[in-house]
Amino acid sequence: MATIFDVAAKAKVSVITVSRLLNNPSIVSAKTAEKIFKVMEDLNYQPSEIARSLVKKKTNTIGVIMPDVKNTFFNSWFRFVEDYASAHQYNLLLCNTDEDPAKELKYIKLFQAQRVDGVLIVPCSAKSAEYLAKSNLNFVLVDRMFEKIKSDFVITDHFAGAFEATEYLIKLGHTRIAVLKGAGELYPDVERFRGFEAAMKKYRIELNDSFILNCRFDELCAGKTVKELLRKKDKPTAIFSFNSLMMAGTIKAVEDAGLEIPKHISLICFDKIPGYNIFTPRIASIVQPIEQLGREATRILIERIKNPSTGRQRKVVLKPKLAAGGSCRKI
Amino acid sequence: MATIFDVAAKAKVSVITVSRLLNNPSIVSAKTAEKIFKVMEDLNYQPSEIARSLVKKKTNTIGVIMPDVKNTFFNSWFRFVEDYASAHQYNLLLCNTDEDPAKELKYIKLFQAQRVDGVLIVPCSAKSAEYLAKSNLNFVLVDRMFEKIKSDFVITDHFAGAFEATEYLIKLGHTRIAVLKGAGELYPDVERFRGFEAAMKKYRIELNDSFILNCRFDELCAGKTVKELLRKKDKPTAIFSFNSLMMAGTIKAVEDAGLEIPKHISLICFDKIPGYNIFTPRIASIVQPIEQLGREATRILIERIKNPSTGRQRKVVLKPKLAAGGSCRKI
DNA sequence: TTGTAGGCGTTATCAC
């Protein structure tokens, strides 16, 4: 690959003139500029961002860490990030953690070594966030935050979303509501459960332990769990799933049990299920403001990159929206 | 961020000793090594991959260019790429083209400037591939190829897949088969149509022009197109969609028209539709070997990166598989 | 086993 020296030599100017043409074209004479441009063309010269990064101490790269691009929620979020980043001349390095804290930490260190200008992360462990906070990296937590860690974050108001969904069911007459939640300490999950509890409390409905179901955030586990639930005598009239994949498993289990939606059971969940637009009835869901989650997070990160000294913590909490659907019925 | 000099100074050794510890630990004495490691820890030192790349002329980065990560097919492909790449110490830069040739070329040049070691691309234009072929970049075309361009590629046998799907319908007794294809010159689309034609010809079924429908590869267009199709007197008994998003649109149009699947109309398509596992009946589909498409492409690319001189063109053509489903009925 | 000098491709600094 041609270097700036080759260009300079062939154009019979000094290296620095070529460099200036690239970075500050106005101070190079038109004649010289034209000559150099031609040589660049001939040599198909592309300035090395590597070398440039080395001296500028800036890579114009943002590292993105998320659980899994296969998840509709995350890949659609990623596109909004990309659009904003790309419009501001930033490239994206992408890594998936599969909710594995070890992978996560590994990737963070990798980004550090790559000297990315900033990190956008949907963290799966408080440890990573702590590491980031102690590091010199600019970063923004997305979708999940940790009380004890002071950092910028952009999240959805999971509490409000779950509260609204629960209230929606209650107002339709449901009291026997099962929730499908994760077993761990993930921020959204914990908040959502708090929202659920709060709504139940507000309407003085007692929680039924056998309706509070912990499982992995995937179809398989949800399918099994719901299948068991539906075998019991004591059935819920509605199921609220904290995750769309678990809802997919739920739907299958419900159909396998020969029950109809919403005739025998009402369903609602967080995020749209994959293929939500062809599935009938439309599953009611709490829709997160994905576009803002992507755009705002990236905007804030770039802001911080440009002005790292700012001590002020940027906290963005976005309201989700309830999208009603035929999957919930009045009883 | 601490540099190798800081580490060397604090550990009271020379820079090169630190460097060696990083690159060839065995030739550094255990005592010195320990001392240096401790300092690294203290300083939270991460060697700069930027500087390293500059001197090694190697970035350990692979650039990935694809139409859209939101598409299930591509994001699942990407994960296989990531797994393989990550296991071989390569990082991934990701860009989406939205099938826009201008964006595509822009991203290729960007990768060139970033000095990525190689490019994995699902190209949307022959021009990009030509540019790549003329450039000094290592690259592998994925899912799509161009006859006139000599390059490594890993693709699915689209012709065979479409042939099999069509034959499947024919053997079920269908002759009035509509195809939903793209309007452009995209390799998979062209090949699939050839496969469709070949199967029809084999069974001496005449093509009906009004059953050959061109549209964009999205739900909306497919929905509209199929809606119109179903309003006509002359209806097909089966629809074969070349893309899963178009199939989603088709399903909606079919349901809107009050038709039942597969009672009134049989459906089959390429790739799994989003939410395929909860939709009933299961839509029959031609399943591409995504894992191999990801793994093989990455493997070949890395092979070429390690041995760029090899002139031999690596061509991998993978067979897709027909996954039957309740969406097709015998007539 | 450890160290010195030079170079990777660019830009910043100071000169002309």
Next chain:
DNA sequence: GTGATAACGCCTACAA
């Protein structure tokens, strides 16, 4: 308006 030189952080010779 243009140019020489040092610096960015690391590694590859070659020496000791």
